Amino acid sequence: MKSSQPLSPAFAPSPSLLDNARILITGGTGSFGKEFVKTVLARYPSIKRLVIFSRDELKQFEMAQQFNGAEHKCIRYFIGDVRDEARLRRALEGIDIVVHAAALKQVPAAEYNPFECIKTNVLGAQNLIEACLDNGVQRVVALSTDKAAAPSNLYGATTLCSDKLFVAANNLKGSRDVRFSVVRYGNVMGSRGSVIPFFLEKRKTGVLPITDPTMTRFNISLQEGVEMVLWSIEHALGGEILVPKIPSYRLIDVAQAIGPDCEHPVVGVRPGEKIHEEMITSSDSHNTVDLGQYYAILPSGAATIRTYCETRGVKLVEPGFCYNSGTNDRFLSVDDLRELISTHVAGDGATRIDLGRDSRPPLDSGLRAVPELRTVAVA
Numbered sequence: 130m131k132s133s134q135p136l137s138p139a140f141a142p143s144p145s146l147l148d149n150a151r152i153l154i155t156g157g158t159g160s161f162g163k164e165f166v167k168t169v170l171a172r173y174p175s176i177k178r179l180v181i182f183s184r185d186e187l188k189q190f191e192m193a194q195q196f197n198g199a200e201h202k203c204i205r206y207f208i209g210d211v212r213d214e215a216r217l218r219r220a221l222e223g224i225d226i227v228v229h230a231a232a233l234k235q236v237p238a239a240e241y242n243p244f245e246c247i248k249t250n251v252l253g254a255q256n257l258i259e260a261c262l263d264n265g266v267q268r269v270v271a272l273s274t275d276k277a278a279a280p281s282n283l284y285g286a287t288t289l290c291s292d293k294l295f296v297a298a299n300n301l302k303g304s305r306d307v308r309f310s311v312v313r314y315g316n317v318m319g320s321r322g323s324v325i326p327f328f329l330e331k332r333k334t335g336v337l338p339i340t341d342p343t344m345t346r347f348n349i350s351l352q353e354g355v356e357m358v359l360w361s362i363e364h365a366l367g368g369e370i371l372v373p374k375i376p377s378y379r380l381i382d383v384a385q386a387i388g389p390d391c392e393h394p395v396v397g398v399r400p401g402e403k404i405h406e407e408m409i410t411s412s413d414s415h416n417t418v419d420l421g422q423y424y425a426i427l428p429s430g431a432a433t434i435r436t437y438c439e440t441r442g443v444k445l446v447e448p449g450f451c452y453n454s455g456t457n458d459r460f461l462s463v464d465d466l467r468e469l470i471s472t473h474v475a476g477d478g479a480t481r482i483d484l485g486r487d488s489r490p491p492l493d494s495g496l497r498a499v500p501e502l503r504t505v506a507v508a
């Protein structure tokens with residue numbers, strides 16, 4: 130991953146909370162879930178149980194070809210829906226650590242099916258919290274998205290609600306030994322439904338539609354997301370929304386990296402889409418601390434923030450600070466993008482595909498408006 134401050138895995142304490150742990154991951158068959166499972170199996174061979182919890186038996190069947198119970202005795206595949214609290218309670222019996230990665234996350238689908246999105250992303254989060262509290266779970270890390278900061282679409286708004294529920298869960302725990310925290314990050318390079326796989330497919334047609342030539346996004350790799358969640362399991366004190374320091378990219382540079390010889394017509398943003406994403410708003414600056422490789426947005430309250438700063442030896446960010454993909458101090462160049470896409474998305478490193486070199490005139494000269502309104506997924 131190109132970044133001046135790589136998110137390093139060299140933090141794993143020994144002994145680790147994950148040694149001999151029993152872990153459940155909701156949404157374990159998704160992009161994040163598979164990378165998480167791969168990492169945990171490789172790094173923590175003493176894991177006692179690793180439960181993959183999701184709805185679709187086919188995805189579980191396919192995942193079991195790669196991670197099977199015969200080779201990995203700790204693995205269990207549980208069919209279940211986070212909307213079903215009784216099922217969650219049963220699945221969580223004996224579990225120490227929960228990672229919550231189940232979500233409906235496609236912006237247009239959420240806009241079109243709002244009740245469904247609320248049931249999974251908000252009520253599902255509530256069900257999980259209640260079931261964790263009643264089953265003696267000790268660490269809970271929920272995944273969030275940059276779209277939850279000052280949300281402009283329902284997916285972002287439901288994730289913000291979910292974030293609030295997990296942060297507030299620390300107020301409900303009473304004397305229980307449990308910590309709830311949230312990991313919030315931006316676009317995962319090459320994840321399902323996102324712009325890079327879309328462009329890789331579209332380049333065969335010679336046309337890569339650009340929603341807006343000024344659009345920017347944060348960029349993180351799946352592995353960096355996994356490292357953050359592992360960090361949070363080990364180190365979060367409870368109540369933090371953790372945000373990584375990661376680079377941004379310009380959408381037009383992605384198009385240039387993937388299809389330099391393609392046309393890049395401008396087709397306009399889709400409903401609920403922002404030109405730039407934000408992970409920390411200026412309103413959050415009053416309760417955001419700098420942890421070095423991460424920021425942590427803390428629950429408001431002067432006493433909470435003071436205690437946190439004293440415990441960790443950290444400081445609040447400057448008042449008015451915001452973390453926005455458009456004003457980020459680190460941007461990936463076209464060459465950086467080409468290399469990252471080739472390594473992380475288009476091939477497995479050993480079988481890199483040739484994305485070609487840039488033989489086009491300067492960036493903006495290929496842009497022209499077209500009347501047809503088409504949408505590009507930038508999830």
Ligand SMILES: NC(=O)c1ccc[n+]([C@@H]2O[C@H](COP(=O)([O-])OP(=O)(O)OC[C@H]3O[C@@H](n4cnc5c(N)ncnc54)[C@H](OP(=O)(O)O)[C@@H]3O)[C@@H](O)[C@H]2O)c1
Pocket residue numbers: 155156157158159160161162182183184185186188209210211212229230231232233234249253272273274275314315316317318320321323508
């Ligand atoms: N990908 C990104 O670019 C990105 C960026 C920022 C944050 N995130 C966040 O990271 C998390 C994981 O994302 P991802 O990319 O791994 O998503 P994904 O590939 O779409 O996987 C989602 C997982 O959730 C499961 N799921 C969906 N609804 C469920 C339900 N009601 N009950 C139980 N399981 C359910 C899905 O399996 P079934 O359909 O079989 O149930 C699947 O295993 C999400 O919270 C997402 O918002 C992702």
